[in-house]
Amino acid sequence: MSEKDHRPLLLANALLTDPASRTQSRGGLLIAWGVIAEIGAAVTPASAGPDVEVVDCGGQVVAPGLIDMRAVTGEPGAEHRETLATASQAAAAGGVTTIVCTPETHPPIDDPAVVDFVLRRARDTAIVRIHAMAALTKGLKGQEMTEIGLLSEAGALAFTDGARSIMNARVLRRTMTYARDFDALVIHHTQDSDLAGEGVMNEGEFASRLGLPGIPVEAEAILLERDMRLVALTGARYHAATVTCRASLDILRRARAAGIAVTASTSINHVTLNENDVAGFRTFCKVSPPLRHEDDRIALVQAIKDGVVDAIVSDHNPQDVETKRQPFAESADGAIGLETMLAAGLRLVHDGSLDLVTLLRALSTRPAEILRLPGGRLEKGAPADIIVFDPDVPFVLDAARLKSRCRNSPFDGARLQGQVSRTIVGGSTVHQI
Template sequence: MNSARPLLLANALLTDPAARSQQRGGLLIRDGVIADIGPHLTAGVVGPDIAVIDCEGQILAPGLIDMRAVTGEPGAEHRETLATASQAAAAGGVTTIVCTPETHPPIDDPAVVDFVLRRARDTAIVHVHAMAALTKGLAGQEMTEIGLLGEAGALAFTDGARSVMNARVMRRALTYARDFDALIIHHTQDKDLAGDGVMNEGEFASRLGLPGIPAEAEAMLLERDMRLVALTGGRYHAATVTCRASLNVLRRAKQDGLNVTASTSINHVTLNENDIDGFRTFCKVSPPLRHEDDRLALVQAIKDGLVDAIVSDHNPQDVETKRQPFAEAADGAIGLETMLSAGLRLVHDGSLDLIGLLRALSTRPAEILRLPGGTLGKGAGADIIVFDPDVPFVLDAAKLRSRCKNSPFDEARLSGLVSRTFVSGKQVFERS
């Protein structure tokens, strides 16, 4: 299809989470942006110079923005490349990926930021942004050059799945980040308290004979960070809150007016510790899957706006690292291609409405990261998805587009598939 030709997506259920609106109609794309939208746009009112796609009543919404994905490149291309990650993203309705700095070498130098962004422009079919390391070598001891990395294009600063345990280093990073108006995204898990734990601490871990990680390992470090945010005035985002104790800390911080936001992973709002039964290593993630009460509390927190966003926490792991005894297997699950379908579970069971889910998957990530997207407003970039929320399927992980197949939803019954994905007005995915 000629991308220069105007395109009308007609006969769609237009769902704009930014405006919290839903109406039937069409959307006109011209020169890569949304030129018009509304019920007045039908196939019969446009001229022959405009191409028309009939969406057959399916939902049309902004593309998803995934704030947290491990892409592997450079250095771990056997796990994932920017190209394969983008193919998986497009098939899952994700039009923007924000990749973590856990590469080889890590993204702690402006040259590596530049490499990732150039490589993405050459090989990826969706937008790709890079987060830079918060500390050199992801070692947690010496702060990176936040100013220079930001100038090179780093969108935010994080040590990925590693926590900065040194409070003085964290304070200094928050102070410098404040001066550059930069965002710090932190994974909160006290590694000393977590010890050699491999799953959520509790009765179920005891029954499986596995060492547990207490929820306090997350909440205590988050509490420390909130005090440092109050001290420094920095911008802070909690990468993956997973338990009720953390939600209490986050609630107090927001009530106190601190500049903090938070996300949780799709795994933690759709799965719980019981899914590990049978020692399923594809469900071994960090932080670990929690108790069902924690999952329900997280869903309610998204509904209330206490937790701002949902991320895929996409982390490809190969057979050698996952086909191990549970305690020895690597943490991580893929999620780019299944995030929307898994999230629709919450819509189908009445836990969330569709607007609330899409706000957490697109609008709020765009706002937090100060990216375009997450809206169907006129003049916005045409990063758009069309999907049927009700089509049922059984997930076959072998058919997923990621290089690794470590999906916690393998053989799960899901509903909802993306039909088309557009990035800057260009169709990059169509389901056959």
Template structure:
């Protein structure tokens, strides 16, 4: 990681920038000085460049905090054929993501302090951005026995999750929440009743019937979420629902927040910008877990994001190789890459007027930082200089061959997007520049 390198990065002054601080919702025109890895000055009066500083005239481009992706699969250890920390962090930097939460569902699973240490060391040696390991909620992510949270947290685990696997046993989930509360640790859980989801591969409804594919009802998510929220009320633990896609779940979450429960939730950029109709003629790159829902459900998710009910947007970056995706839809693996396109896809919502730019960036930076208790995610003096510069209006066509991930399973293949990242900075050091 940049912050571990011996030499300090030179000062850098952004001029004529549109400064967007999602932590406060403010937008101003002015400058920003990054010095010794932190924001030294910001605002209309920030025009002084120290000796040896690099000066960049942004020409009205946005300068904002770097994005924090709370769910991404980085491949190491054990799945380097799908992704590595080096390739994932390069894709992240190119997409404006400066911090990645790495999924624990590797091989071996991140359920031992030694594996946490391995991920941190690999990130330090080969990563361009910050990589924070998620540790397993249960041993082997098998859902039967809780992991050693104290030792894993001490080793550097940012939170506890079984990735895209749901803990089916309510008693195990209660133990997990109770134990996590003792360490003030965050439990990040994917709510899905696996039995009710069954062998479903897409949203249950007319489209699934027409395509002849087994469907997953929204209740598979809502029933598991309702159980989790009741257990949170029982235990008082900090809880984050990693991905919500069913509108029924939003009502339950709204009620839980109104009760003051320590709960937050996220959704993916795919579920905010795509729907089941985009699957078309069995496009396996859009086979996702949870499945893409109907257009009405997508619009409901966007409204929940705009009002602040949905706290976080994630890429759910899940690289899959050709052998697992070039199969009949029902047999193909779930998952899509998304680190590099998350911001540009999200800007669709801004250009359509559905959400404001500060609100979008808050769900991708300042709110994840608050949930994870990180310093990043704000444009304020003294904050870490994890920054991005991008033009929100510049168009481009997504070419999978030009993406930096090791795999090419993007749901936005050949899509026209707007929003080109021109520079990404981590701890004051430029790690990507277009």
């Protein structure tokens, strides 16, 4: 680290927004040696020493960096879609200071050597913090569980089969039991592949009008209900990867009322878009699980407000032209989202659905708590993973200007508000405009 990196940084004249304590106040924040040294109204340019770099934030929001619990990064094996370096650049531009990548690589992250490769590669090439999730089952095939203990020792932060659900309840029970013994977090995608069948969008009237096969919400609800029973049976730490419908929210409420300690997230796409956005057969809006009815979207937003849904993820999944510029039914699932997650989420703030603190809590504090990471808070001694942004700056998204290697954004051409002016990781500025 250079002397410049060691130089203290004071973010003055800021709207300090701490989702951990649910507070907002005017003041300043002093960063030194990679942590928050001082914070509050008394932190001003006048209080700074001669060696402190002072940045006048002009009343912009200063908040903890976002923590994205679910992103496909491609490397190793699919570098044409995304690398750890390009994913980190997109993340920094969008205010994401920590990425947790899924094991859907080639080879999958199901061996300690692959975990080690990803973490070393991230340290060498990425400008934000990157953690790896390891596979729950070998080869992501849902048949034989991985060596959870060895993978944990290698640095795996959590365990998931990505966008694949483990259909064999006996395999999942054994995996949960084994994970419990290592206090490992199980993150599971809940979609019954048999019930989903050949469906490509949400089942209902709109799918019928488009002539596309649908996926019923029951495909999600049935598997989530099964998982709740397995969690009660095993006592495992469990997180539902992407809940998308009212039926799933009812299941989560009942489970928690019964004393089952589970957490859940949804994707930024499912709280800001609905099934109508696939009109015109827009393949950039083809995701898994599919975009749901507007009533489900509204229910998800309310569930975030109520704390039933803990976190919002980008579900960043880069797909190249060959896999997306296809007839809707044949195109690959997935949308990029690291760079647009905050701006898209601010739609909910601007329309009055959520307040800013609640949104940031779902994007930073709760992911940090679930993953047992030290970020997600503005307090003395906390890691200096900080973002500065103006929530009101309007822009039209030009996907060609995004830093991700692929361009499959569902918000291409959309009018958004909210621009990150500075992203700080460990006290060092990694993005600035």
